[in-house]
Amino acid sequence: MIEVKDLKVHFPIRKGFFRRVVGHVKAVDGINLNIEAGKTYGLVGESGSGKTTTGRSIIGLDHVTSGEILFEGQKLDLRKKASRDVQMIFQNPFSSLNPKRQVLDIVAEPLRNFEQLTPAQELERVQELMSIVGLSPESIYKYPHEFSGGQRQRIGIARAIALKPKLIIADEPVSALDVSVQAQVLNFMKEIQKELGLTYLFISHDLSVVRYMCDHIGIMYKGRFVESGTADDIFENPQHIYTKRLLGAIPSTDPRKRDELMANRRKVNAEFEALSKQYFDETGLAYPLKKISSTHAVAMLGEVK
Amino acid sequence: MADVLLELKNLKTSFRVKDDYFAAVDDVTLTVNKREVLAVVGESGCGKSALAYSIMKLHTRAQVEGKIEFKGEDIVTATPGRLTQLRGKEMGMIFQDSLSALNPLIKIGDQIAEAIYLHDQKISKSALKARVMELLTQVGIHRAESVYIQYPHQLSGGMRQRVVIAMAIANSPDLLIADEPTTALDVTIQAQILDLIRKLRDDLDAGVILITHDLGVVAEMADRVAVMYAGQIVEIGTVYDVMENPRHPYTRSLLHSMPSAIASKDEKLHVIEGVVPSLPLIPRVGCRFKDRMDWIPESAHEAHPTLKEITPGHFVRCSCYQHFHFPEEGVNA
């Protein structure tokens, strides 16, 4: 469905009187990924790992330095902004919707860009979209501030699915939401995925959400993948020390596991320090990925236990 | 449990919305002991931050009623002068968003130094600086010398949060209030910061009030837990009471809606119907959570719900917990 080959996004660092380029921030430094149609691919990492830049460059919001993005076998023209088949859901439902515009205008915006509809047709489509996302058709004349966080995120989703896209890039779609609202949005994303046959690139730092949502997962660290595989590969059989560290940092809701978790964290941290040469090169970046099974790949030297 | 540090009794904090006052914290009674971590948990808009700020009377335009007794002294009636003596000296506050919690125009070192200087104006310049360096090291900042002269925006989120913590513990307070201290941070940094708070609790022998919406953080940190909804405590008890044997429908719903509560990916996450009511819309009579579980009959609720002790130290508000079940479960489940 979508294939990303050796994607690099480098931002220049300028210094000095003539603003000469003295180096590059390698936000994304040569990643490969494949997403199967109808599946969810989770891109995981901490701030600065390049996961958001990856998503933004696929949709054309960030300039790609090199690499190829194939969409259904066709090369995506990276100079052209946003194809109608790829849409995005943003992290913050409070700032991603223009507060001065009615929901009708917000949701109809992509339709207006790509399709010539009469006002009546447009109204009908928007009302249909509103009912798909579970909001009342009358609410299209309201403004974003009249909705709760979860409802706003649904409006964002309505806008994203307006053109019946094939791929949706969801950049931390629930991290600004409370757990009960988060549950609402996640359930809903799963529902419409089935109904509309959507493919997701799900970008998140929250591993428990990723575990629930994703079929495949890639773990990013400083612009490179350290590990990729199915959700089971990553959660049941993590290989890279960074993956282990991330997994170890998730708090458990079981208060009796407290000491166990802390002991494990200490162990992983010690390993992180001690074995860093095995996992990171001299510049502190990850090695190229090596396949260790048909689905699982890890970036490390030496044999995998 | 001896060694009560802080006692709140029928605390009510109201804010003005248009021409009326509405209670964001309504009838909160609780105690915090020395060396104890009390977690206050709930979703945004449930009044947990307002509660945290009320304890230090930080809201300049709020109306605070009831009793806040800190080491035997009433805070509600304390004079402004007395409050400035207590704040920062006996009680320290850790804020959520470290970038907005620091003055963007003042160097890190000077901001920490202010916390010390305010309570010891005779301190010499060199002693002040030495103490700031010591604090920076204590919160795990290794290059203290360079951080001292940096501005807030030049540090990473994790480093800034350490600075905010250093400020809060500058005078070794007896009570530390942490308002969502790790929400803005990455998980690995979160683990480090939580570790630090635990360590400081031990070093300072302090009581900690930890405000959070993250039940994982609660399970890792808390000795006791208070669950808040719509300005009230709906359930309070030890961490084992609340996390392993949650009784109030709200507590159960929160735990149930977490992705980790689900056994299989094909299951749906539990959704709490409706939304947290905004301040003027909070129902003031009856069970405040009633509207969000409309499949439970009206008769299950008390007319005037109060916190009742169901096992020693474990309190639950409203009798509806005895009749609660999730909609997908049968009535007798």
Add this chain to the structure above:
Amino acid sequence: MLQFTLRRFLIMIPQLIVLSFVVFLIALAMPGDALTGTLDPNLTVEMLEIQRELLGLNNPWYVRYWDWIVGIVTRFDFGRSFTWQMPVTAIIGERLGNTLRLSTLTLVIMYAIAIPLGIISGRHHDTWKDKIITAYTYLGFGMPTMVAGLLLLFSFGFNLGWFPTGLSVAPGMSPDMGLPYHLSRLHHLILPALSVALITTVGTVQYLRGEIIDLEQREFILTVRAKGADENRVYNKHIFRNALLPIAAFLGFQIAFLIGGSVLVETVFSFPGIGGLFIGSITGRDFSVMMSLVLLFGAATIVGSFLSDVIMMMVDPRIEIE
């Protein structure tokens, strides 16, 4: 920091070139030329043509533009005023000093009013003090400077006779008289400066008030309170300092604005500054003076924004210099 200042300084060069070009084009579009004004009925058309040729007025426009610029840059030659029959630089130079003195005093009075009023209004917002101050600012927004000038002139100048009603110094005074001369100058400045300051300051008062109310809600102010600072310290040390930041940055523009905005008040007070000169040059069709003044006003704006950027960079550490 030096690097930033230098780079920002160099940006002014293209800005000034564009400005000069625009001014030149305006002059081109005007009817007549430098000789039209010196018309001597005894000169024949042929003689005028010879004059034109000699002065280069028949050259193509780009040659004339170049000559004009070279004149300004190398000889500081802005041409001659035909009404005054003097070099433009001499006329402007004398009056520019007056206008600069007037602007400086205006600026001082402006901030002397705005800072205390803004602070009181912001810190005690929604109290009677704030309401009185806000009422004053509305009055200021509603009243044109010229009306305020006339009112002051009428009451303190004509009726009470406390201040002179025109000129920049009492007749008969000369610089070698020392202190009395300077006092007389100051005396002449007060009314015009006050009338501009009283009106233009209200914007700053309102801005400062808004800024203080906004800052008071910010989390870092809560942090300061949580550290145990009392309200005086919260306001004087933290809120005040942060609130002044945008105002300090606006200083550069303010200066440019005052120099350009001196036109009306100088006319009302018959004050011999560049504002009055500008009006005079328009009514008298004194093109060389007019062009030079437009150039001056434009340049003041460019330099003002340069100053603002530099001040901003000095006071706000968040602006990265690298």
